[in-house]
Amino acid sequence: MCGLAHIFESQGFSTVLVGFVKEHIEIIKPPRALWLNFPMGRPLGKPNNPEFQKKVIRTAFDLLEKSSGPVLDDFSEIIPVREGRMSYALPVSLVYKVNQLGNIDKLAERVQMELSNLLPDYFKALQNVGRTTVGASELEISDFVPFISEFAKGNKPKSPRKGLPAIPLLKLVVEDLNAVYTETRIYKDKIDDFEMLGKWFWEETHAGKLLLAVEAVSLESNDQVLRQIASMSLLTPRFWSEGPLPGISGSGWT
Amino acid sequence: MVLVRDMPAVGRGFIERLEPPDIKNFYWTKPSPKNSRKVAVISTAAVSKRGDRPFSWLARDHRVIGKNDRDLVMTHVAVEYDRTAWQLDLNTILPLDRLDEMAKDNEIGSVAEKHYTFMGAADPRDMEKSALEVSSEMKKEAVDTVFLVPV
Numbered sequence: 001m002c003g004l005a006h007i008f009e010s011q012g013f014s015t016v017l018v019g020f021v022k023e024h025i026e027i028i029k030p031p032r033a034l035w036l037n038f039p040m041g042r043p044l045g046k047p048n049n050p051e052f053q054k055k056v057i058r059t060a061f062d063l064l065e066k067s068s069g070p071v072l073d074d075f076s077e078i079i080p081v082r083e084g085r086m087s088y089a090l091p092v093s094l095v096y097k098v099n100q101l102g103n104i105d106k107l108a109e110r111v112q113m114e115l116s117n118l119l120p121d122y123f124k125a126l127q128n129v130g131r132t133t134v135g136a137s138e139l140e141i142s143d144f145v146p147f148i149s150e151f152a153k154g155n156k157p158k159s160p161r162k163g164l165p166a167i168p169l170l171k172l173v174v175e176d177l178n179a180v181y182t183e184t185r186i187y188k189d190k191i192d193d194f195e196m197l198g199k200w201f202w203e204e205t206h207a208g209k210l211l212l213a214v215e216a217v218s219l220e221s222n223d224q225v226l227r228q229i230a231s232m233s234l235l236t237p238r239f240w241s242e243g244p245l246p247g248i249s250g251s252g253w254t
Numbered sequence: 255m256v257l258v259r260d261m262p263a264v265g266r267g268f269i270e271r272l273e274p275p276d277i278k279n280f281y282w283t284k285p286s287p288k289n290s291r292k293v294a295v296i297s298t299a300a301v302s303k304r305g306d307r308p309f310s311w312l313a314r315d316h317r318v319i320g321k322n323d324r325d326l327v328m329t330h331v332a333v334e335y336d337r338t339a340w341q342l343d344l345n346t347i348l349p350l351d352r353l354d355e356m357a358k359d360n361e362i363g364s365v366a367e368k369h370y371t372f373m374g375a376a377d378p379r380d381m382e383k384s385a386l387e388v389s390s391e392m393k394k395e396a397v398d399t400v401f402l403v404p405v
Contacts, residue, residue, distance in 0.1 A: 001298050001404045003275040003378030004385055008296070008400045011389040014285035017402035023258050027274045030402075031282055037256065041336030043403050044352070047343035053352045057401070058361070064285040064399065084260040087336040133341050135304055136327040164308065172308065172329060175337075183341050194336040233264075239334030240265050 005030035016060050018043050018075075020086075029070040032063035038079040039194070040086035045079060047192060052077075085240030088198020092243045096216040101152070104213060108149040110206040115145065115177075118184045125187030134179045137161070137172035144177045145210070152213040156223060167225050174214070174235055177207055198237060211236060265334065275379050286363070291399040293357075294366035294392050298374030299340070299347045299405035300330035313373035314380045316388055321350060321367050331375045335405055347405055366397045374405055 002025055005015040009031050016032040019025045020040055025033045036056070038045055044053040056075060063071055101107075119141070126132050138161055139147060150157040151170055159166040182197050191197060202208040218230035233239045258269050285291070300309040302317035308329035309317070319326065324344060328337065339346040353365045370388045372381055392400070 001374065001378070001402050003277070004296060004298075004372070004381060005400075005402055006277050006279075006281065007378075007382055007385040008389060008402075009281040009283050010279070011386070011393075012283055013389070013392065013398060013400045014283045014291075015400045015402060018404070020404055021258065021269060024272070024274055028277060029280070031280075039336050039339075040334065041405060042339035042346045043405065044346045044349050047339050047346045050345070050352060050355070053345055053349055054356065057349060057352055057356065060401070061288075061362070064288075064291075069282055070280070081256060083262060084256045085262050085265070086256075087334055089262070131324055131344070133327060133337070136308060136329050138305075168308070168311070171331075175328075175333070179337070179341060182338050186338060186342060192338070192342055194338045197338050234331060234333060237333055238264065239268070239332075240262050242262050243264065 002028035002030040002033070005033075014064055016063050018056060018060050022072075025072055029072075031069045031071070032060075032066065033070070033072045034060040034063060035072060035074045037075070039081050041194075042079070045077070082195055087240055088195050088202070088237055089240035089242075090202055090236060090238050092241050094203065094212070096212050098216050098220055101213045101216060104149055104152045104210075107152070107206060107210055107213065108145050111145050111149075111210050114206045115141070115180065118181060121188045122180055122184040125183055129187065132179070132183060134176050134183065137169060137176045139169075139173055139176070141176075141180060144173050144180075145207075147173050148177065148210060148214060151226075152210055152217055154217050154221070156226070167223070167229065170214075171229065171234060174211055177211075181205065181207060202237065275377075286398045288362065289360050290363040292364045292366055292395070292397045293353055293362050293399045293401055294397040295348060295350065295353070295369040296388070296400055296402045297348055297369070297371045297405065299328060299371060299403075300373040300375075301326045301328045301340075301348065301371050303327075309373040311373075312376045312380075314376055314384055315372075316381075316384045317371045318391075319348065319350075319369045319371060321354075321365055321369070330373065330405065347403065349403070353401075362399075366392065366395055368392075368395065
């Protein structure tokens with residue numbers, strides 16, 4: 001983002017950015033930057049809090065009054081996080097081996113049942129909120145679990161979506177499934193707590209267990225791309241874990 | 255976001271190994287007066303209109319979001335950030351309603367018709383061509399102020 005600021009400034013625009021990684025802002029020196037000590041994923045800070053959001057914008061735009069730069073200020077308010085992590089992270093100990101997975105068809109049935117129980121509230125949420133983030137995969141919700149389950153069984157299904165191979169589609173279906181669950185809980189229980197929502201989805205639901213099964217199978221897969229996205233924590237939230245997946249160096253990013 | 259030294263090991267290791275771009279020249283464009291600014295948002299959240307082509311994992315290209323588009327989906331490759339905030343409120347990542355309110359209150363001049371999103375996981379050096387295309391589009395609608403918002 002800091003690099004983009006330099007490009008746009010060079011083209012005659014006045015730029016101002018809000019940013020998360022202070023050390024990078026200090027090195028790259030965009031013309032005007034406001035450092036936010038917030039969790040990633042919420043650069044305007046607080047959902048459904050217009051005044052807080054406008055305070056962030058106003059403070060950032062105040063930097064446009066400076067006569068020279070680079071200028072870097074800290075936003076005055078902090079949104080604290082747990083143990084330095086920017087989002088929920090799976091416990092390091094919660095890793096399955098393929099021989100621990102049991103019958104995937106039965107697990108998939110339990111996920112379908114769990115999902116069916118959530119859907120009335122999901123659709124109520126959609127009706128009341130007026131928008132959903134579900135749908136990047138473009139699969140029907142009823143097709144999420146069958147598609148994901150094939151990977152958990154060690155198969156690589158044909159992508160039903162033209163122009164998008166099965167593995168990139170898997171990632172989007174995983175995120176869509178997660179979003180159905182979290183949007184439903186957010187609406188039903190009025191929750192804004194990503195740690196709690198993450199723990200619930202990944203550690204307490206059958207859907208979370210199915211996705212951990214996909215991770216386990218992917219880590220032992222002969223398919224290099226599947227193995228890589230699992231080891232890079234692109235399927236499961238391990239980026240902010242205290243340690244990498246067993247047998248993998250630095251979350252697979254090295 | 256906390257300082258890198260305060261992060262857990264895996265994330266800290268990854269971020270410490272990122273190689274920042276080497277910026278050769280520093281540019282400074284004098285801002286327009288406050289209440290005549292036309293503002294466009296540049297987001298690296300890899301959101302796009304429902305039905306648009308998904309971003310590839312290291313996409314160098316961009317998508318266009320109209321001023322009134324609210325039905326968006328996210329195809330960002332990373333899962334290390336909280337996605338529940340934008341499920342709760344799109345303005346948490348793309349503050350188009352807030353900017354609109356600020357324009358109505360004369361805190362800024364106006365909000366651009368078009369806003370632009372990129373894939374934040376990609377190397378910014380690879381985005382230059384696309385950023386220049388975006389610049390050209392912004393000039394066509396007389397944008398003078400760019401608000402850059404990461405995710």
